[in-house]
Amino acid sequence: MSLSIMIQGTASDVGKSVLVAGLCRIFTQDGHRCAPFKAQNMALNSGITLTGDEMGRAQIFQAEAAGIAPDVRMNPVLLKPTSDRKSQVIVMGKVLRDMDAVTYHEFKLQLQNQIHDVYQSLASEYEIVVLEGAGSPAEINLRDRDIVNMGMAELIDAPVILVADIDRGGVFASIYGTLMLLSEQERARVKGVIINKFRGDVALLEPGIKQIEALTNVPVIGVMPYLNIDLEDEDGVALQPGNPKHRQLRGNKEAELDIAVIQLPHISNFTDFNALAAQPDVQLRYVARPELLGDPDLIIVPGSKNTLGDLCFLNDIGLSQEIIALHQAGVPVIGICGGFQILGSRLIDGVESGIDEMAGLGLIDCTTTFARQKVTTQVNGFIHPNVHGLFSACQTAEVSGYEIHMGETERGEDVRPFTVINTRNQQTVFFEDGAVNPDGTAAGTYIHGIFDSAEFTRTLLNEIRHQKGLAPLAVTAFDYQAYKSKQFDLLADAMRENIDIEQIYQIMKQQEENRSAV
Numbered sequence: 001m002s003l004s005i006m007i008q009g010t011a012s013d014v015g016k017s018v019l020v021a022g023l024c025r026i027f028t029q030d031g032h033r034c035a036p037f038k039a040q041n042m043a044l045n046s047g048i049t050l051t052g053d054e055m056g057r058a059q060i061f062q063a064e065a066a067g068i069a070p071d072v073r074m075n076p077v078l079l080k081p082t083s084d085r086k087s088q089v090i091v092m093g094k095v096l097r098d099m100d101a102v103t104y105h106e107f108k109l110q111l112q113n114q115i116h117d118v119y120q121s122l123a124s125e126y127e128i129v130v131l132e133g134a135g136s137p138a139e140i141n142l143r144d145r146d147i148v149n150m151g152m153a154e155l156i157d158a159p160v161i162l163v164a165d166i167d168r169g170g171v172f173a174s175i176y177g178t179l180m181l182l183s184e185q186e187r188a189r190v191k192g193v194i195i196n197k198f199r200g201d202v203a204l205l206e207p208g209i210k211q212i213e214a215l216t217n218v219p220v221i222g223v224m225p226y227l228n229i230d231l232e233d234e235d236g237v238a239l240q241p242g243n244p245k246h247r248q249l250r251g252n253k254e255a256e257l258d259i260a261v262i263q264l265p266h267i268s269n270f271t272d273f274n275a276l277a278a279q280p281d282v283q284l285r286y287v288a289r290p291e292l293l294g295d296p297d298l299i300i301v302p303g304s305k306n307t308l309g310d311l312c313f314l315n316d317i318g319l320s321q322e323i324i325a326l327h328q329a330g331v332p333v334i335g336i337c338g339g340f341q342i343l344g345s346r347l348i349d350g351v352e353s354g355i356d357e358m359a360g361l362g363l364i365d366c367t368t369t370f371a372r373q374k375v376t377t378q379v380n381g382f383i384h385p386n387v388h389g390l391f392s393a394c395q396t397a398e399v400s401g402y403e404i405h406m407g408e409t410e411r412g413e414d415v416r417p418f419t420v421i422n423t424r425n426q427q428t429v430f431f432e433d434g435a436v437n438p439d440g441t442a443a444g445t446y447i448h449g450i451f452d453s454a455e456f457t458r459t460l461l462n463e464i465r466h467q468k469g470l471a472p473l474a475v476t477a478f479d480y481q482a483y484k485s486k487q488f489d490l491l492a493d494a495m496r497e498n499i500d501i502e503q504i505y506q507i508m509k510q511q512e513e514n515r516s517a518v
Helices: 016-029 058-068 099-122 138-147 152-154 170-178 184-189 201-217 245-249 270-277 307-317 320-330 338-343 389-394 453-467 480-496 500-516
Strands: 005-007 034-037 041-042 047-048 052-056 078-079 085-090 092-101 128-132 160-165 190-198 219-224 256-261 284-286 299-303 334-337 347-350 357-359 366-383 400-409 420-426 428-433 441-445
Touching: 005 016, 005 152, 005 500, 016 034, 016 058, 016 128, 016 160, 016 270, 016 307, 016 480, 034 058, 034 099, 034 500, 047 058, 047 366, 052 058, 052 152, 058 480, 058 500, 078 307, 078 453, 085 099, 092 099, 099 366, 128 152, 160 170, 184 190, 190 320, 190 500, 201 219, 219 480, 256 270, 256 453, 270 284, 284 338, 299 338, 307 338, 307 347, 307 357, 320 420, 338 400, 338 441, 347 428, 347 480, 366 428, 389 453, 400 453, 480 500
Parallel strands: 005 128, 005 160, 034 128, 041 078, 160 190, 190 219, 256 284, 256 299, 299 334, 334 441, 347 366
Antiparallel strands: 047 052, 078 085, 085 092, 347 357, 366 400, 366 420, 420 428
């Protein structure tokens, strides 16, 4: 039987996902085979496994921290909001159907046994499983059908560490309030508290720590500082202007290249652009209003979970017109997935939003027809050898990533493919993906994660540098995978320094001894 520890939080965005990744890294460094697990994840950032299954990016990120391949068993249920009231429900990597909140709340009881079996299957292959909760266990209105917080902890008898975010204020009230809203049995399961995102001298916290420990009888096992480490964010809350991470995502203002990503209301997979933001010469900005677009060197229209709805948004606030005007003035534009569809001439069918047909921005002559069948594949390929303009320097550069889309796009007569896909889910294929307009100033692709491909990204950026009269940087100057690995190591180091990791080992071992004694 594997050891387990569960990280729950006093609220969303308190740092649960990052701390789970850090524990996965620490346990792996210590020689243990470790895996992450989150029973239910609600996020628009998702990815695809080697077998073509869709799962949350947070668990993919945590698997990377553990040095293992992502496995859909690490996130058996994924909810992808399609509107304020409905979400697409994905079970074991495959779309089930759209549900509103009430319908899904009733449906969760049917998932409990499946989630238990999936967890046991995963746990049988690893020494330690680090579980993540969602939101807060104090959401008492949802407790009767909970499958992701205390309901999950009880299902597999896991000890819990509670994480609270001091940066948002009211940390001691949030700790006390959360614990007091739990049942006595649930409170007994909480073995420690971590105070996260602290700025300042920990000595100033000592009186509060002693008092909260006395009030709750739960020890504070660590105070994590606010970290300036470049790690993935789970979802779009990080892009909200009130979030401190929003400023970090805007990048280095002194950088030589200015890249603007259009911040769609239903933006998905904005992790596509982490590799760009990490480049030494790039300032990456998320732009939600036309007056903020400025005069960038490159505009990117990202993926969307509601493409037609987001296109309406761009039209209504004037961003569509501003993107078109900048493109006509010579600014190149790239669309990823839904963004590719938006750059086209026409979008047909009301599968996503009830709108029968809309005109796209018209930067690429192509037509997208939406379908209910979702494409979910991991892909490898290369930039098409016949692309023109800005992208001609990238010809035949290798690319890889994944596809998640529900539309088929047909190119016009004068439009060239952007990439050639030669493997899908490890099967050899030949498929011409995406599109580039005749003068090579606008391109689109269905490949998420394409900017993780070092040669393509550096070559593209160097071509933009050339057009600005700047000297190129070496293609091998930046290895994004090595960069990510270094960030995981920095996270693990910080956690070892500020959290009692030995106490976490003892908590897991004691819980296993208690199970064995029953």
